[in-house]
Amino acid sequence: xxxxxxxxxxxxxxxxxxxxxxxxxxxxxxxxxxxxxxxxxxxxxxxxxxxxxxxxxxxxxxxxxxxxxxxxxxxxxxxxxxxxxxxxxxxxxxxxxxxxxxxxxxxxxxxxxxxxxxxxxxxxxxxxxxxxxxxxxxxxxxxxxxxxxxxxxxxxxxxxxxxxxxxxxxxxxxxxxxxxxxxxxxxxxxxxxxxxxxxxxxxxxxxxxxxxxxxxxxxxxxxxxxxxxxxxxxxxxxxxx
Amino acid sequence: xxxxxxxxxxxxxxxxxxxxxxxxxxxxxxxxxxxxxxxxxxxxxxxxxxxxxxxxxxxxxxxxxxxxxxxxxxxxxxxxxxxxxxxxxxxxxxxxxxxxxxxxxxxxxxxxxxxxxxxxxxxxxxxxxxxxxxxxxxxxxxxxxxxxxxxxxxxxxxxxxxxxxxxxxxxxxxxxxxxxxxxxxxxxxxxxxxxxxxxxxxxxxxxxxxxxxxxxxxxxxxxxxxxxxxxxxxxxxxxxxxxxxxxxxxxxxxxxxxxxxxxxxxxxxxxxxxxxxxxxxxxxxxxxxxx
Numbered sequence: 001x002x003x004x005x006x007x008x009x010x011x012x013x014x015x016x017x018x019x020x021x022x023x024x025x026x027x028x029x030x031x032x033x034x035x036x037x038x039x040x041x042x043x044x045x046x047x048x049x050x051x052x053x054x055x056x057x058x059x060x061x062x063x064x065x066x067x068x069x070x071x072x073x074x075x076x077x078x079x080x081x082x083x084x085x086x087x088x089x090x091x092x093x094x095x096x097x098x099x100x101x102x103x104x105x106x107x108x109x110x111x112x113x114x115x116x117x118x119x120x121x122x123x124x125x126x127x128x129x130x131x132x133x134x135x136x137x138x139x140x141x142x143x144x145x146x147x148x149x150x151x152x153x154x155x156x157x158x159x160x161x162x163x164x165x166x167x168x169x170x171x172x173x174x175x176x177x178x179x180x181x182x183x184x185x186x187x188x189x190x191x192x193x194x195x196x197x198x199x200x201x202x203x204x205x206x207x208x209x210x211x212x213x214x215x216x217x218x219x220x221x222x223x224x225x226x227x228x229x230x231x232x233x234x235x236x237x238x239x240x241x
Numbered sequence: 242x243x244x245x246x247x248x249x250x251x252x253x254x255x256x257x258x259x260x261x262x263x264x265x266x267x268x269x270x271x272x273x274x275x276x277x278x279x280x281x282x283x284x285x286x287x288x289x290x291x292x293x294x295x296x297x298x299x300x301x302x303x304x305x306x307x308x309x310x311x312x313x314x315x316x317x318x319x320x321x322x323x324x325x326x327x328x329x330x331x332x333x334x335x336x337x338x339x340x341x342x343x344x345x346x347x348x349x350x351x352x353x354x355x356x357x358x359x360x361x362x363x364x365x366x367x368x369x370x371x372x373x374x375x376x377x378x379x380x381x382x383x384x385x386x387x388x389x390x391x392x393x394x395x396x397x398x399x400x401x402x403x404x405x406x407x408x409x410x411x412x413x414x415x416x417x418x419x420x421x422x423x424x425x426x427x428x429x430x431x432x433x434x435x436x437x438x439x440x441x442x443x444x445x446x447x448x449x450x451x452x453x454x455x456x457x458x459x460x461x462x463x464x465x466x467x468x469x470x471x472x473x474x475x476x477x478x479x480x481x482x483x484x485x486x487x488x489x490x491x492x493x494x495x496x497x498x499x500x501x502x503x504x505x506x507x508x509x510x511x512x513x514x515x516x517x518x519x520x521x522x523x524x525x526x527x528x529x530x531x532x
Binding site for chain 1: 249252254256257260261309310311312313315316318319322325326327328329332379382383384385386524525527528
């Protein structure tokens, strides 16, 4: 069994519901997001906006697991990569090692509350009890492992029964997200990957991500990408300085 | 920068250099410098050099690395798991160096020439070499940052550490320490040349490898890191020490102030090198932007 997700790029409507659902599910501090929406313009003269809903890829050969010096980051038998915040020492090696930049170090400034210095909402108070986030440790998407585990214990099937399915998948109004068992050739995710030529981000890293994308112009298109142009003179980085 | 734009552009890593990442930068450099100085001190059999290198690794390297951690009180979790990663092994190298080095210095002081002293010198020497080496291996193993993903990087860090070590050996010799000044100066000159060569090869190799590492090189040569590269590494780290070295060769004598200035420049150059390497490390765009 290996849990995986398929993101249908043609269906995503950029509503950010997946981010909101994740924030509510895990009581995420304001400064961090586990999933992210990458919106980019494509199409030159008649531009359209493409969106990638990205999150931790739960890689089969996860660099973050390899580099974790304390064993806080582990890969479960079902393929979900989790972080034990009680073991994490906050060295950030995993954050740097993740080629997809999908890990976040929770520093103090990222957890200042929804209304810093004014009021602590009931939602935040509930979060402190139900889903503790430790400042000084690393966080990332865990495919709602707690939902999967609780659902399986009740005999439910993740990806089919809502109670056992990740919150972002449940909440997506466009049904752009599909969750299921990648090892099961009859699962919906396997069918989508097979029939719609699902692709992973940066397969050249040999990490074998469990998140696939389908129906996107990017990645599946035959047209050359900017990176493929040999004659392109790269600019200096400095983005976000 | 618009939200999430970073995902479709080359982006540099920030965790290991920005804000508290400064501590890691200092820790990485101090590891190289301390390890290099210890090895140089072994060559000269200089107790002063050994003591200073021990202090650099135990206090500066160990201290700043601990301060950098998000949960420093949990550091014991790292040292009990050497099988996990080079970061864990590095912490163990530091602790073993501190242990072996302390015993070795005591033996050198009270029982010089004894078998035990030689054994501990070898063990502490191996650990010093490992401390200087492992930071380069940590960076080399990160596939997501192509600029770091090079076997040359640990070699460069070792040579940079040895250069700093010879520089500090010159300062110890000038202050009447147990080191031959002429030999330290000669070693410093050769290592300076080796470092220049290595930096050149490393940058050339990185720019020829692929687009992202080429971006990293460009970031150093003409991006935001350019002032640190040209002033810190090239001018202070290479040109001035090289000029002093050449002047020393021609004139056969240099004043202490000039020599100490040269060493200070070398150390600033080493710090600048580590800073720029960390600062310019960049990831590929998560999603390739189409035309």
